[in-house]
Amino acid sequence: MRIPSQRLRRGSLDNESMTPMIDVVFLLLIFFVVASIGQKPDALLPAAMAPGATETDMELPPPDPDQLPVTDIQIRLSQSGQRQLLIELNDRQVTGVELRERLTLLSDHDPRSRIILDVHDEVLVQQFITVYEFCQTLAFESISFAVHQPEPA
Amino acid sequence: MRLPTQYSQRTPLRFNITPLIDVVFLLIIFFLVASHFVRSEQTEPVELPLAGTGKIDIENSPHRLTVTISRDGSYFVGGEPLTESAAFQRVAELGQSAAAAQAEPEIRIRPDRLGQHGPFRRLYEHCAKHNIRRIQFAVSSEGGP
Numbered sequence: 001m002r003i004p005s006q007r008l009r010r011g012s013l014d015n016e017s018m019t020p021m022i023d024v025v026f027l028l029l030i031f032f033v034v035a036s037i038g039q040k041p042d043a044l045l046p047a048a049m050a051p052g053a054t055e056t057d058m059e060l061p062p063p064d065p066d067q068l069p070v071t072d073i074q075i076r077l078s079q080s081g082q083r084q085l086l087i088e089l090n091d092r093q094v095t096g097v098e099l100r101e102r103l104t105l106l107s108d109h110d111p112r113s114r115i116i117l118d119v120h121d122e123v124l125v126q127q128f129i130t131v132y133e134f135c136q137t138l139a140f141e142s143i144s145f146a147v148h149q150p151e152p153a
Numbered sequence: 154m155r156l157p158t159q160y161s162q163r164t165p166l167r168f169n170i171t172p173l174i175d176v177v178f179l180l181i182i183f184f185l186v187a188s189h190f191v192r193s194e195q196t197e198p199v200e201l202p203l204a205g206t207g208k209i210d211i212e213n214s215p216h217r218l219t220v221t222i223s224r225d226g227s228y229f230v231g232g233e234p235l236t237e238s239a240a241f242q243r244v245a246e247l248g249q250s251a252a253a254a255q256a257e258p259e260i261r262i263r264p265d266r267l268g269q270h271g272p273f274r275r276l277y278e279h280c281a282k283h284n285i286r287r288i289q290f291a292v293s294s295e296g297g298p
Contacts, residue, residue, distance in 0.1 A: 020171030027178035034185050042263065042291035043207025047277065077270075121271030125222075125264040128273070129202035129292060137206055147278055 045133060047143075073106060073113050074146075075099070075135075077127060078120040085127050100134060107138035118146035199223055202266040204292035216251040217259040218243060219291075224265040226272040237272070241279050248283035263291040 076088040087099050094102065106113055115135050119128050135143050199221055220240060221229040228240035235243070244260065251258035260280050264273045280288055 020169075020175075023175050024171065024178070027175060027182070031178055031182055031185075034182055034189075037189065042201065042261075043204070043209050043294050044261065044289040045204055045207050045292050047288045047290055048286055119270050119274065121269055121274065123270045124266070125268050125270055125273055126202045126266035128270050129204055129266070129290065132290075133204045133206055133292075145274070145277070 045129070045136065047132075071110070071113055072116060073103070073140075074116045074118060075131060076118040076120075077123045077131060079122045085123065087131075099131070103135065103138055107140055111139055112141050114142040114144060115140045116144050116146055199263055199265040200267065201263060201291050201293040203294070205294060207292040207294055214256075214259050216247060216254065216256045217261065218247045219261040219263060220244075220276060221263040222265060222268055222272050222276065224268045226268060228272070228276070237275070240276070244276070244279055244285065245283050248280075248285050252284075257287055258285045259287040259289070260285055261289050261291055 074088075074090050076086075076091075078086045078088075080086050085096075087094050087096060089099055089102060117128075117132065117135070132143070218230065220243075223229065228235045228237060230240060230243055247258045247260070260277075262273065262276060277288055
């Protein structure tokens, strides 16, 4: 007697096999897209402050910046009535190009010179940062910010 | 007569790992997105000053405060607008908490490039008064000088 054998019919998986694969592919796509999203971190300019060292109303004698050596270099930034930037290097008005040239000369001569930035409140932040960054690139060892005490009422 | 089959129809045990992979990737994506929103600081959008020598620092310090100064001189911490006194109070608290933890506090200032120097100056002067020495100015290198 022949015993009928039941063949295991292998179910056709052709129609079902694509779906998990598509799922995984899309998940991989989403994973790499999300992983690549990120905020661009801000670039930073360091400004290390000396603890509690504030110098108020510094009265520096105006040395001639052409005469070297100069140990203290005062740079004052203010705005004129026409909202133009006024730059004074040791109480002598200079242009931006002149400032760069003289600071370059001074840093070549003595990078230990102390830069004192006296920036008036109406000056734009960009203008201040431009001068400050330039002083940093010249590798002056000390860059200080002038502080003015508020006038007593 | 129907004879019972001698052998049991064994269906081979198949462990389908596709749903497992789906779940794992979904979890990874969920935590990626969640950590992105948690970690990213809500910052007031400002036009940062341009500078070519700024350096990116991804170091995360628990004693770090980021203060954004908008064009009109308003202070923002974590996207929240604060008065000048409230912002300075936060700076003072940062200094105190860092001193208590014997750690070095850090301030990151994000000013608008077209804003005035006054509020910016008052902030970093206040930091110096509270012995916060590590101050960094956020700048943008795009189209820098």
